[in-house]
Structure formats: C-alpha cells, structure tokens
Amino acid sequence: MLRFLLRSPLILATLVVGVAVVICAASGLELAARIIATVFVGAFVLWTVVGMVRDMLRGHFGLDILAVIAMVATLAVGEYIAAVVVMLMLTGGEALEDYAQRRARRDLGALLERAPRIAHRIEGDGVREVPVAEIAVGEEILIRPAELVPVDGVLLSDVADLDESQLTGESLPVTRSAGAEIASGTINGTVAVRMRAVRTEADSQYQQIVALVRAAEASKAPTVRMADRFAIPFTAVSLIIAGIAWALSDDPVRFAEVLVLATPCPLLLAAPVAFLGGLSQTAKRGVVVKGGAVLERLAQVRSAAFDKTGTLTQGRPTLMAVRARAGFSENEVLALAAAVETASSHVLAAGIISAAADRGLTVDTAERAVEVATNGIIGVVRGRTVAVGKPAYIASIVPDTARFEAASGEAVVYVAVDGRFAGTLVLTDEVRPDAAETVAALHRLGVTRTAILTGDVEPTARSVAEKVGIAEVHAELLPADKVRLAADMQPRPVLMVGDGVNDAPVLAAVDVGIAMGVRGSTAAGEAASAVVLRDAISPVVSAIAISRHTVSVAKTSIWIGIALSVALMLVATTGVIPAVAGALTQELIDLAAILYALRALRAPRGI
Template identity: 55%
Template sequence: MLWVRANARRYPLVAITLVIGVASAAFGIAGMPEVAQWLCTGWGVVVAAMQGWGMLRDLLRGHWGLDVLAVTAIVATILVGEYVATLLIVLMLTGGEALEDYAAGRARRELTALLERAPQLAHRVVDGDAVEDIPATDVRVGDELLLRPSEIVPVDAVLLSGSTALDQSSLTGESLPVEVHEGDDLLSGSVNAEAAVRIRATATAADSQYQRIVALVEEAAESRAPVVRLADRYAVPFTAVALLIAGLAWWATGDPVRFAEVLVVATPCPLLIAAPVAFMGGMSRAARRGIIVKGGGVLEQLAAARTAVFDKTGTLTTGTPTVDAVRAEPGVDPATLLTLAASAEQYSSHVLAASIMSAARDRGLALRPASRASERATFGVEAAIDGQQVVIGKLAFVREHAPDAHETELARGELAIYVAIDGRFAGSIVARDPVRENAAATIAALHAAGTRETVMLTGDAWPTARHVADELGIETVRAECLPGDKVEAVRALPHRPVLMVGDGVNDAPVLAAADVGVAMGAKGATAASESADVVITIDDLSRTVDAVRIGRDTKRIALQSIWIGIVISVALMVIAALGAIPATIGALAQEAVDLVTILWALRAIRGGARPGATAPERRGRMEEYA
C-alpha cells in the first residue's frame, strides 16, 4: 500500500488515468455511459492541453517526437466520440513518461555507494604522540596522521617512517599489495595492510585521488550523449504519412469526419507500445541470465557495440593470486615444502598468505601449528614448526637466514615467494593471477557478434598486461593507467558505441564514460555497479556476450514490431480514407493492431529465432529457458 501511495504521488497523471478508467468502467456497468464518456473526454482534453504545451516547446527546440501524433490522436478520438481509445492513448502517453522519469531518477543514484565508501575518518597526531579523531574533510596539508592496519588512507599523503603494504586494487586494479617505504606517496582510497604507520597529508580530501574518482564519475555521467528513443526515429515519417492521408481524405470528400476516422486508425499506440514492451521483455530475459540492464536505451547501445574494452584484474583475470607451481630444491619434498610454508603463513596478514594456505588445503595437506612465529611487515614470516625453523617471504629476507637462496626464473605475470628450512634454501612457490577460463572464448565470441576491436586497460605493469593480452588475443593494450587515463582512452576510441567491462572503484569513472558500462558486480563492487549501465550479478565473464546478443535480439524484435504496426496502420488508414471503416470499427481495428504488435514484441522475452542463427545458438536459447 505504501508503494502504491508513493508512486501515485510521484506519477499523478498515471494514477488519475487509472482511477478514471476504473470509474468509467463502473459507470458503464451501472448503465451511465454518458458519464463515463464525459469523464474520459474531459481528462483527455486536460492531458492533450498539457502535452500540447510541452509539444510546442519541444518543436521550438527542434525536437519532433511521437507526442505530436499522440496529441493529435487524442483530439481526433475525442471528436469522433471514441472515449475508450482516448483513455488508452492517454495511459500509454503518461505511462511512458513515468518509465522514462524513473530511469532518470535511477541515474542520479549512481554515486551513492561510491560516496558512502569515501574515507570518513582520520587520526591526527598532536603534541608528539597524542592522537585525535577528526573527519577526513578536516585534514589539512601538512597534518601528521596515524594510519592503522586495515584502514583506508583518508587523503593523499607521504609515508613518514617505516614501511607497509597497501591494497590499491580499488584505485589501480593491481591485485597484489604495493610495498611503500619512507618517503613514498600514498593515494587516498588505498587500504593499509599490516603495520601502523605515520603519514603526512599532501592534499585535502577534496583534492585527493578518491574524490577525483568521484568527480570523474559525475563528469562522465553528465557528459554522456542521450540515447534517442527507437520509436522517435519513426515519428516524423509516420506522422507525416498519417496527416497526409487524413488531409487527402478530407480534401477529396469535403467531410472532416473522414479526417478523424483516418487518425483513429493512425494512433501511435504500435510505436508507443511495441518498443517498450520489447525492451522490457529483453530486460526480463537478461535478468534471468543474471544480467541487470538499466533501461531500454542500454539494450539499443549493446546491440550496436563496435568496441569492447576490458579491465584486467578481476575482469579478465580472477583477481585472486593463486599458486602456480612449487619449485623445491633437490632433496626437498615439494609437499613438505608447501606444508611448512602454508603453516608459517597462518601467522601472516599478507594477501598471498591466503593463496598459499588454500593451495596446501587443495592438495590435502594439513597445516601445523607453530611454537613461535613473527612477521616482518612486507618482508616475510619466521616460524618454528615441528622443531624446524621456517622462513618464507622475499628473496632478500630469506637470504638473511639462508645465504644459498637464489632467484627463480619467472614468466611474465608471475611472482615468487621463497622458503628456507633450518638455514638452508628449500625452494620457491610461484603464484599468478590467472586469466578466467572463459576469457579467451568471450573475446572470440564478441568478435563473432560484430565488435571490431578489443582493448585492455589496466593499472598493471606493461609486461604483465602484454602477457595477458597476447594470451587472450586482445589487439590493443594500455597499461599503468590511473582512472583518469582510462576515461581519456575510452573517449578517444574511434569505433562506437564502446562497451566497457570492469569491476571495483577504480573502474567507476570509465564505466560511466563508456557508451555502455558493464560491471562485474558479483563480488560486491558496488561503486562499479552503480556507475554501470549493465550489472552482471554472476561471476561469469561470458555473460557479457549474452548481454550483447540479448540486446541485438531485442532491438531486432522491437523493429519488427514497429514495422508490423506501421504497415498494418498505413493499410487501415488507406481503407479508412476510402470511407470503408467507420470510426467505431476503426478504433476496434486499431486495438487489434495494438494486440498484434504487443504479441510480437513479447517474443523478446525468449529472444525469438534470429534469421541465420546456427543450431548451437538455437540450442543455447532453448537451454536458457529449460
């Protein structure tokens, strides 16, 4: 009930139209059709006047849409006494505007999650050692701040002493922690890892990296060109043909009723209804596939996409480092090496610790407790396990305990964790952020679906980025990008519309800047999801291809529905111009046209059969709804 009241207040024209419809039906059943006709006619006059004023302003601005024919049709149905048709046209007109208004309101909520995640608190150091909590917005350049473990860096700053590791994945897309030392810069929005450190603010909150991301999202969203409604593209020719036939009929017969009779069967309901029904069907179909599409215009853009752009970390790759190989020295059992390494990593807060422990468990290895363990932040762990001294971490750290430790050979995109046991080098564990299993197939499928170019934008280093691109067959690569660099790169792409797929806060601006932003939202990347036009709720990259195919199927069916309505309406207009269709019969015939176009448009819910579709595609569509 509350939802009904809220929407009635938000969309009063729709609510009044529905109430008048119910009241008119009641009066008709009660044997008072004159009252029902006066209700519908009076409301039709009011809406026609309101829409006519808006139509006039649009015409003065050079925009010609379906509203012109809709207003003319309302007036025509009033003149010939077809009050039911009047109310139906009013409902289609006001209902369509309500849907468009809802979509615009949702677009204004894009930044909610991004703003909520912005750093809110800072710990300012005063009088040497005392600490006071202040809002991040109160931090001034030069303030000394305390940054505790797992806290977000509140403003851009420089590290004053010691060292730590920062998770910058939300800013740069880099999945591995970045080590920073005294004098290094820290970006706001980064997450501190293990050690409490002191930093000095180099910018206010408003001028820091995270707030620049927010500003980029706002700017990109506001600068995006609006999508022209599909049906509006047919408004001018259809209106011109309808008025021409009606005018010729009036001129030839001298009877103004003939003009109204033609316009009764020329109501734009097929155009007003067909495309929205088809696009709503397409969005319903997409939702069943775990794809949330934020509006019919998005489906249109998906259908026409010519360039596909991908973030790397978490999009083309899993975003979680995994153990790729265990390289034990001669005489050392690989299983023992991994067991001891994983047991020591139980006492580490490093992101790779979880990967090593997971690798051990996957191999059925039981982790052992340590009688003593200590971690040197960003360097490694030393632990006593089963009477053995186990050291794991960076090569330099391990060499302090095992001088014979040596570097292992790595391919692009790999990194190594070194292990020593009882003062001797035992081997290394090689990890990588693997590409998704279906990433290459997804790229190939997008090419097959009509995209001309694939691009990868990432904050990773060039060697890693180039390795992933070569593996997946991506033509263009830009590495070491900050969010602003990605936005500029997308804006410069020549083949449009541009489809951008990403996740995380760092992708929010570029998702908003692209013609169609697709967020891999399964892992909770809320900021990316709110900035995107499409959200994939299942952690499956191939759903990007599904979204493009659904967009193309939906647009094809919408166009078919529009053309079916146009052809039948024009035929009826010609017949009505000859005087063979009275106004009442014409109104009923127009309702039949509406029904045909709606039924055809509803095929978008299942996709229909595309001309030339292959057998596997048809089987895939059948499996989708099994």
C-alpha cells in the same frame, strides 16, 4: 481477466462507460449517449493535454497529440462511440504495458524479495535476533540451516556447505572450510554454522546487488526517445493524409475516420514492452542493466576492452614462491607484505594475506597505509616502513631494486623494507575458464576490436592475452591511461569490462561499462552501466545478444504498427471504413505490435 481489469481501473471505467453509451444509443437515447461519451472522453482528453503540455515545456514532443486530435475530431463530428473506442484502445494498451512491466519487475526484483532482514548475533552464551543493519564488523553470527548469509564474513565453523548459485551461477553446493570468506547472499546448507562479519550490511555483496537492482528498476528506458524519433514524421504524415481526405471529400467526418487509424499506441507502448522484456532477460542471466538506454548502446557495441586481474582471470591469486634478499627471511618478507596488504583493495592482496595465514604467520596491522592506485601500497609495520607493489614503484623508493622476469601466467610483487629491497613474491592467477570462449563469441557477434587495458606488467598481460585470444595489449597503465586509450578506441561504441577501484573511471567514461560485481569493488559497480552478478565473464555475451534481440524486436514492432496504420489510413480516405470500425481495427493493429514486442520476454536462440 477480472484481476487484469481490477488492476486497471481506467480501462474498467472505459468499458463501463462504453457499454452505457452503446445501450443508450441502441435505446434511442442518443443525446444521453453523446453527453456521457463527451463528458467522459473530454475529461480524459483534458487530463492527457495537461501531461502533454508539461512534457512540451520540458522539451519533449511526443505522440500524445495524435491521440488527442483523434478523440477531439471524433467527438466534434458526432462519432462519440468511436471516441470511446479510441480511449479504450489507449487505456487497453497502457494496461498491456503494465502487465509486461509487472512481469519484468518480477524477474528483476527476485533478489529484493529475498533480502535478509534479521541476523542471529552471538552474545556470550546466547543468540539474539537483531536487524541486519545492526551487525558490526567483528561480531559473530549464527547462520541457521537454509538461511541466507546476511553480511560478508569469515567462516568460523570447520566446514560449511553453501549454495552460491545466486552469485556465481554454480548450481551445485560448494564446501567452504574455516577461514574462508563467505559472501552475503549465499544460502547455508543443512547444518548451522558460525561466522565473523567482515563488512556491514551496507558494504556487503548482497546489499550492493540489491542496490543495483533497485537502480535498474528505477531507471527509465529510452523507449520514449526511440518512439520520439518517429513521432514528428508519423504525426505529420497522419495529419497530411487526414487533411487531404477532408479536402477531397469536403467532409470533416473523413478527417476523423482517417485519424482514428493513426492513434500511436504501437509506437508508445510496443517499444517499452520490448525493452522491459530485455531487462528481464539480462537479469535472469546474471546481469543487472541500468536501464533501457544501456541495452540500446550494448546492441551497437563494436569494440571491447578488458581489465586483466579479476576480469579475464579468476581473481584468486595463489603464492608460488617467496624470493628473499640477503638479510631477510622468506617468512619475514611475506608477513610484512601481508600486514601492509590488509589495507589494500587490490585483488593480489587477498592471495598474499591468505598465504601468510596458511603458513601460520602473525600478520600485524599496518599504520598510515597509503595506496598508490595501480602501483602499490606503503605503510608502517611495527615501526618499519614497508612498501609493496610493482617493480617501477619499488624502484622509485629503492633505486637498486633487482628486476625479475615473470614466467607465463605469473605476477611478481616487489617488497621494500626501510629503504632496502627485501625480495619478491611470485603469484599466479588462473585465466577464467570461460574467458577465451567469451572473446570468441564477441567476435562472432560483430565486435571487431578487443584489447586488454591493465595496470599489470606486460609479460603477465601478454600471457593472459594469448590464452584468451586477444592480440592488443596495453600494460602498466594508470587509471587516466585507461580512460585515454578507451576514448581513442575505434570503432565505437566501446565496451569496457573491469572489476577494481582503478577501473571505475574508465567504466564511467566509456560508452558501456560492465563491472564484475561478485568480487569487484563497489566503486566499479556504481560507475558501470551494468553489473555481472555471477563469478563468470560469459554473461557479458548474453547481455549483448539479448540487447540486440531486444532492439530488433522493439524496432520491428514499431514498423509493424506504422505500416499497418498508414495502409489503413490510405484505405480510410475513400470513406469505406467508418470511424467506429476504424477505431476497432486500430485495436487489432495495436494488439499485433504489442504481441510482437512481447517476444523480447523470451531470450534469443542460442542464449
């Protein structure tokens, strides 16, 4: 309790002044009590009015006016103790909000506290400690036992046992072999390992997550807007009731007695407490939501669209076969394709490069590589022009390109070399194990329409759709096509889940965009309204369920405060509730509403 008061100097000062006023009044020093209360509460009123006027100049008309009128009215009619109690109520409510905010931020900011600051760079025969920001791509790093991997890299040691729970949600350690990519934010096991950095600190996975958490912490929840929807009618009703009580009794004290029961703490504080609790709960389940406004929209989602590769599928494509045309060998086609794909951000590129490495092929560096979004990539490898991509894209370069039907679950990548069709690469990407249940759970939550919006070919997209339970498929789309289709989806609001650079426009355009953050692109994460931090799609369902619970709790807490306040105001019109007793009773109303709002700090059942 003492720590709570020390963290809230204003409420502590109000308590001290309140005790002094009561002691003076009880000792017969009523004038001194009135002066102390008037000066202290008056100063608080002036400070509040300044902030209120600033808000009004910005077009925001809130509920502060009711509290100000209540304090001014009680001072004017000589109910100075009631004025101090009203002020104590307001400062106490704000202190409760601060408590909930600190608790939510503690949960949301756990990643920030763990961010690595020092890396062990290997230099010659020694190891030097340097700031993580100084690590450059290509440098070798030593990761000591139980240390956090500071940047994304490739494992150089033969084997490593890693804890990836912060990124994937997998509770058991995983074993990685030499050549495997390690994401920053994972925790090394009991043996020191060596790795080579493939990204700088700013571009690494963990720092991207940290940036998203900071953005979420800084984001202002829509709780003020939610309260504002009640502000004008509640203020009007309160003033009308108080005015009628004054007119009927011909006693201005009655006006003050009614208004002390109308102070708007439940509306001002209960909803913010609920939304901060919701943000905390989504963070615990691996989803960073960028503010309370997103929670409100998530709670109303009725349609959902999904990218395919890396979203509904695992995003770890494996090469099944190489079909080389006459004049080309399989290894030649694969090596040339891998060289160009090193400059690509598409998820299939990783599978092609990995397959070339598994075969021991030399992968050259492509020059003047240009990626055509969702279609393919073209570049120069040792003087040869190599294009890799969809059949339509390769056919636009080589008209005699032969088309091959993809089997269920397969993706076919076409390759052209120096204007000749060189062959195809057949890859497969498994559907996420939680994808089908996620789609089913969304339907149970009231999402009536689901669709796949993908740049992949239709047979592959339909195969995935059948496995996850989605009937509507739109394939071979450009980014602009995804934006158009998402804009036309009904009913609204529309949710879009994606991971690639080509998903960034639609994630920014829809009502709620959710990016797959573990393996997704930075552009997608920045454009999205929320980011999944685990290598799974099921957290999307958790985020929607939590958002609905949060909004329900916030609205209910507001209505509890309004109902109790109006009922007691009507009773106060009879004069049976003195101003001081009314102010103390309002404390109980505030406490009831805020305690109900704290229910949002617990997840809904079944999550």
